[in-house]
Amino acid sequence: MKLDSTARYQSSHEYARKDGTAFVIGISDHAQAALGDIVYVELPEIGKTFAKGETFGVIESVKAASDLYLPMGGKIVAVNEALGGDPALVNRDCYGEGWLVKIESGSAAEFGVLMDAATYEKEADKE
Amino acid sequence: MAPFAGYDMPISYPTGAVEEHNICRRSVGLFDIDHMGQLIVSGPDADAFVSHTVSGAVLDMKDWDARYSLLLDEKGLVRDDLFVYRLPRVNAAEGRWWIVVNASNLEADFAWFKARAVEWKGKVKVEDVSAETYMIAVQGPRAIELLDSMADRKVSAFPRFTSGEFVIEGTKVLFGRTGYTGEDGGELFFPAEKALAVWEAFIKTGEKKGIETKAIGLAARDSLRFEAGMPLHGHEISPSINALEAGFKWACDFSKADFIGKKALEAIAAAGLPRKLVGIEMTGGVPREGYEVQAPDGRKIGLCVAGMFCPTTKKYAANAFVTPEFAKVGTDVAIVAHGKPKPGLVVKRPLYVPAYRR
Structure with missing residues (x-):
C-alpha cells in the first residue's frame, strides 16, 4: 500500500494533510484499492461545517457505496470539482489529484490525535 | 472473489471492472462461465416437448439454430432464461436440443424438465451434461477475427444465432454465435479437461496476433449485459416476475397451441400489467x-432491480419495475439514494444497442 508520510489517518481510511492554513482530506491508497473502480463521489457544499467523525459525503465504486467520515471537524472551504468528471482520479492518485475536500479546522489538535502513516499501515494490514 | 452459485468467481481481474468492460467493447473479452449449466433433451418426442416447455417458437428452428427463450411456470412467472440450440437430428424422427441454463437454477431446471417430461408422457430423455462440459465466452468486435485465426473452420461464416462444431487447440468445440454482452462473438462448449489449454490459447493467440484479449470478471459481465438490455436472473427476471411485465412478450410465441404459462400470460395481458420494467437514467x-423509485410528488411508484455506472454510455442507470403510468420514455421520476430523492428520467432500453442489431 502506498502511504503519504506527511498525512495522518483514521481507522475508517480517510487521511488529513496540512495545506497552508487548511487541511486536505482524502481516502488512503488501501481504501481506494479495497473499493475498486470508483465511479461517483458525492461531496458537500462549500461553507458547510462538520464535526469530527461526521459523514461529509459518499464514495461509490463499482461494488458498493461507502460513507465518508471527516477525520477532523471544520468548515468545507474547497471541494475537488475534477472528481465530477473523473471520479477515478481517486484510484489513480488518492494523495494528489484525487483529494476530496479542504477544511479550515477549528481544532488543529484533532490532527495530532490521528494516526501517523506507520501506525495506520500496521492497522490497515490487519484487515 | 465472490461466491456465485457454489463457484468462487472474480468480481474483477487485476485489470479492473471498468477497463475490462471497455476492452470487451473495443477488442476481445474472455469469460470463464463454466458455472452455466447445459442440458440435452432428445428422443422421438423431443421437438414437441421443448416447444411445450419453453416460451418461444422452436419448431421453426433449423439444425444448428440458437435462440433465446424463457422457462415459465404455469403462472407465467420466469423460472429461468435459456439459450436453446437445435442440434442435428439423430434421425428424421428424433430431435436433439442443447439447452443452456443459469448456474443457480441448474438443479431446479433439470428437475423441472424431467418432471414435465414425465407429466407430459412423451418419449423424451433429459440429460444434465454440465459437469463434463466447460463453457467460455469470447466476446467483442475482434472476437470472430481471433476465433477465425484459431479454428479449422471459418467462424466468421456462422450467422448470428447459429451454432456449429469446429476444432480449436486440438479440441472439438460446440460454438454458438451468441453472447451476453451486446458484442459480436460466441460461446464455446467443450470437454472440461481442456479448459485451461483452450483458455490459454486465446490469451496467447491474442498476444501473438496483436488482438487485445483480456479476462473479464463478474462486475464487467454485469455492466456489459446491463447496457445491452439483457436480463440477469434474480434482477429483471425471477420466479416472482412474469414474462410480460419484464418486457419479454417477444420471447413468447402466443401462436403456439400451448406452452407452459401461456394461459396465465394471456389472462395477465387481458387484465393489464400492474407494473413494467423500465430503464432510468439518474443524476x-x-x-x-x-x-x-418515486413520482416527482414523492409517491412510491416502484423499485430498482439493478443499477450501476455504465462505462460505455457514461451514465448512471437503473432497471426498475414501476407502475405503468410512469413507464413511458421521457417521464420524470426520482430515485432515492442515501435517503435523498435524485432526479431520474425514463429512457429507452437497451441503453447500448447490440453491435449485431445495428
Missing part, C-alpha cells in the same frame, strides 16, 4: 438494486 449518484 447525482449511482442507482442500485433495492432503491425506491
Whole structure:
C-alpha cells in the first residue's frame, strides 16, 4: 500500500494533510484499492461545517457505496470539482489529484490525535 | 472473489471492472462461465416437448439454430432464461436440443424438465451434461477475427444465432454465435479437461496476433449485459416476475397451441400489467438494486432491480419495475439514494444497442 508520510489517518481510511492554513482530506491508497473502480463521489457544499467523525459525503465504486467520515471537524472551504468528471482520479492518485475536500479546522489538535502513516499501515494490514 | 452459485468467481481481474468492460467493447473479452449449466433433451418426442416447455417458437428452428427463450411456470412467472440450440437430428424422427441454463437454477431446471417430461408422457430423455462440459465466452468486435485465426473452420461464416462444431487447440468445440454482452462473438462448449489449454490459447493467440484479449470478471459481465438490455436472473427476471411485465412478450410465441404459462400470460395481458420494467437514467449518484423509485410528488411508484455506472454510455442507470403510468420514455421520476430523492428520467432500453442489431 502506498502511504503519504506527511498525512495522518483514521481507522475508517480517510487521511488529513496540512495545506497552508487548511487541511486536505482524502481516502488512503488501501481504501481506494479495497473499493475498486470508483465511479461517483458525492461531496458537500462549500461553507458547510462538520464535526469530527461526521459523514461529509459518499464514495461509490463499482461494488458498493461507502460513507465518508471527516477525520477532523471544520468548515468545507474547497471541494475537488475534477472528481465530477473523473471520479477515478481517486484510484489513480488518492494523495494528489484525487483529494476530496479542504477544511479550515477549528481544532488543529484533532490532527495530532490521528494516526501517523506507520501506525495506520500496521492497522490497515490487519484487515 | 465472490461466491456465485457454489463457484468462487472474480468480481474483477487485476485489470479492473471498468477497463475490462471497455476492452470487451473495443477488442476481445474472455469469460470463464463454466458455472452455466447445459442440458440435452432428445428422443422421438423431443421437438414437441421443448416447444411445450419453453416460451418461444422452436419448431421453426433449423439444425444448428440458437435462440433465446424463457422457462415459465404455469403462472407465467420466469423460472429461468435459456439459450436453446437445435442440434442435428439423430434421425428424421428424433430431435436433439442443447439447452443452456443459469448456474443457480441448474438443479431446479433439470428437475423441472424431467418432471414435465414425465407429466407430459412423451418419449423424451433429459440429460444434465454440465459437469463434463466447460463453457467460455469470447466476446467483442475482434472476437470472430481471433476465433477465425484459431479454428479449422471459418467462424466468421456462422450467422448470428447459429451454432456449429469446429476444432480449436486440438479440441472439438460446440460454438454458438451468441453472447451476453451486446458484442459480436460466441460461446464455446467443450470437454472440461481442456479448459485451461483452450483458455490459454486465446490469451496467447491474442498476444501473438496483436488482438487485445483480456479476462473479464463478474462486475464487467454485469455492466456489459446491463447496457445491452439483457436480463440477469434474480434482477429483471425471477420466479416472482412474469414474462410480460419484464418486457419479454417477444420471447413468447402466443401462436403456439400451448406452452407452459401461456394461459396465465394471456389472462395477465387481458387484465393489464400492474407494473413494467423500465430503464432510468439518474443524476447525482449511482442507482442500485433495492432503491425506491418515486413520482416527482414523492409517491412510491416502484423499485430498482439493478443499477450501476455504465462505462460505455457514461451514465448512471437503473432497471426498475414501476407502475405503468410512469413507464413511458421521457417521464420524470426520482430515485432515492442515501435517503435523498435524485432526479431520474425514463429512457429507452437497451441503453447500448447490440453491435449485431445495428
